[in-house]
Each structure stands twice: as structure tokens, then as C-alpha cells.
Amino acid sequence: AFADLYRYISDPDYMNIDYHDLLNESYLSGRAKCIHLNKAQNISHGFPGEHGDTVYLTTADEEGMMVSFIQSNYTDFGSGIVIPATGISLQSRGACFSLKKNHPNQVEGGKKPFHTIIPAFATKKGKPIMSFGVMGGAMQPQGQAQILVRMIDYHQNSQAASDALRWCVLSDMEVAFEKGINKEVIKDLEKRGHKITIRDSSLFGGAQLIHKIDQGYCGASDHRKDGQAAGF
Numbered sequence: 001a002f003a004d005l006y007r008y009i010s011d012p013d014y015m016n017i018d019y020h021d022l023l024n025e026s027y028l029s030g031r032a033k034c035i036h037l038n039k040a041q042n043i044s045h046g047f048p049g050e051h052g053d054t055v056y057l058t059t060a061d062e063e064g065m066m067v068s069f070i071q072s073n074y075t076d077f078g079s080g081i082v083i084p085a086t087g088i089s090l091q092s093r094g095a096c097f098s099l100k101k102n103h104p105n106q107v108e109g110g111k112k113p114f115h116t117i118i119p120a121f122a123t124k125k126g127k128p129i130m131s132f133g134v135m136g137g138a139m140q141p142q143g144q145a146q147i148l149v150r151m152i153d154y155h156q157n158s159q160a161a162s163d164a165l166r167w168c169v170l171s172d173m174e175v176a177f178e179k180g181i182n183k184e185v186i187k188d189l190e191k192r193g194h195k196i197t198i199r200d201s202s203l204f205g206g207a208q209l210i211h212k213i214d215q216g217y218c219g220a221s222d223h224r225k226d227g228q229a230a231g232f
Contacts, residue, residue, distance in 0.1 A: 004031075007045035021048035056119065056133035060210045060217055066131040068119035093117075116140045122148065129212045130158070135225070136205025139168050143205040151211070158209040158220035159229075166204040178204055 008017050021027060027048050034043050054072035073091040081090045093115045097107035105114045118140045122130040130151075134143030143166060150161035165178045175189060176199040186196045206225035211218045219229030 003043055003045040004048070008048070017048055024048065054117075054135040054137075056135050056206070056208050058119075058131040058133065058208055058210050060131060060212070064128070064212065066121070066128045066210065066212075068121055068131040068133060070117050070119040070133050070135070072117055072135075074115075118144065120144055130209060132158075132207065132209040132211075134205040134207045134222075136203075139166075139203065139205040142166075142168055143207060147207060147209070158211040158218050162207040162209060162220045162222050168199070168203055176203060 004022055008015065008022065009019075012019075027046065031046050034041070034046075054070065056071075057069045058067060060066040072093075073089070075092045075095060082088065083090070093113050094107070096105075096113040096115050097111075098105045100106060107113075116137050119133050120131070121128050122132070132144070132147065134140050134147065136143065146164075146166055147158075147161045150156045150164055151158065156164070165180050167178075167181070168176045170176055172195070173193060174195045174197060176197050177186070178201055179198050181198070189196055201224045204224060206222040206227060207220065208222065208227055208229070209218075209220040210229075211220070217231065219231060221227040221229040
């Protein structure tokens with residue numbers, strides 16, 4: 001509570017959050033889970049009111065035209081600022097530049113930074129068969145690869161492929177899995193030198209998919225975050 005207090009509470013005219021978000025039951029429940037009764041910890045502040053900073057949208061029509069669209073502010077900096085008379089909202093993907101000299105991604109004027117924005121298409125013989133995306137930072141390419149493998153190699157439909165347990169390669173030999181992964185898989189990877197952790201599903205992104213099939217389209221929406229599949 002004090003970590004959140006020292007980070008967010010100020011003169012009400014200058015607070016950058018709605019204080020009601022600090023009292024939200026789901027937020028408080030998540031913060032309570034940070035407490036371990038058998039181990040003291042220096043817990044940092046949370047992120048009340050934030051539900052992700054990336055939005056993915058896909059749509060398709062009866063003629064087979066598809067749109068794959070993704071939008072992200074990345075972090076709070078720049079968020080909510082629109083260049084007058086343009087409709088262009090600012091974001092802070094420049095934070096992904098490197099400050100290391102001679103690094104290929106070193107910050108420089110007129111240069112695009114590395115980023116993880118990947119609105120995707122899958123095509124067959126030059127024609128689109130699936131418009132999809134997986135929100136979630138570095139989980140995006142990993143999640144997309146896992147979904148494609150499940151659909152192409154294991155013939156799962158788009159919703160089944162989205163619902164399946166995911167893994168995420170992190171730094172320092174750590175690989176995170178969702179709860180429910182086969183224990184034998186964990187033992188095997190640990191023998192090879194990987195550090196295996198079980199993480200909350202919020203780490204593993206959120207997928208939205210439209211897959212063209214013989215009868216029309218199969219839409220899918222990830223259960224891990226807000227979203228829906230709709231057709232008419």
C-alpha cells in the first residue's frame with residue numbers, strides 16, 4: 001500500500017491516475033498475491049487502471065479482403081497527446097532504441113527503433129488465409145509462432161490454438177509456462193539447463209484471429225484478456 005501511495009498520491013489536481021483504481025477489487029486482489037507469508041520482500045508499486053497498452057483488431061469481408069491492425073503507445077510517455085490538426089497520437093517506442101555506441105539500434109534522428117508491433121498475415125499461394133496478432137511485447141513473435149505451429153502442424157482450429165497453454169522465452173535461460181504444463185516437460189527442460197517458472201496468464205499475450213475456411217471464416221478471441229470474435 002505504501003509503495004502505491006508514494007508513487008501515485010499527490011495534489012488531486014496533479015494526480016495522473018484515478019484514485020478509485022487503487023481501490024478496485026481486482027487490482028487489490030492482484031496486489032495481495034504479491035505478499036508471501038514465508039518470505040519478506042521489497043515490493044514495488046503496481047499499475048492501477050492499466051489494462052495493457054496494445055490493441056489488436058482484425059476484420060474481413062465477404063470478398064476475402066482482410067485488415068490486420070495493431071496500435072500501441074508502449075508506455076505512458078506521450079500517451080494522450082495528439083498533434084493538432086493531424087489526428088496522430090504520440091507514443092514512446094523511441095524507448096526501444098539503444099544508447100550503446102555503434103549498436104545497430106543506437107538512437108539517431110530519422111531512424112526507426114526496434115519494436116514488437118507485428119500485425120500479421122498468413123498467406124497461401126499469394127492469397128491471405130489468416131489475419132491475426134498476439135499482443136504482449138516480446139511475447140508477440142513467440143505467440144504467433146506457437147499458434148501457427150498448432151494450426152499448421154497439428155490441425156487445430158484458430159480458437160483451440162489460441163486457448164492452448166503457451167510458453168515464453170525470457171532472459172538468462174528462463175522459460176516461463178502457463179499453469180498446467182506437463183511436469184515431464186518441465187523436468188526435461190531443467191535437465192538441459194533451463195530455469196522453468198510458472199507465470200500468470202497475463203504474461204502470455206492476447207490473440208485475435210480470423211481464419212479463412214471453405215465455409216467462410218473462423219474467428220477466435222483470446223480468453224487471457226478483453227476481446228471478442230463477432231460476425232454478421
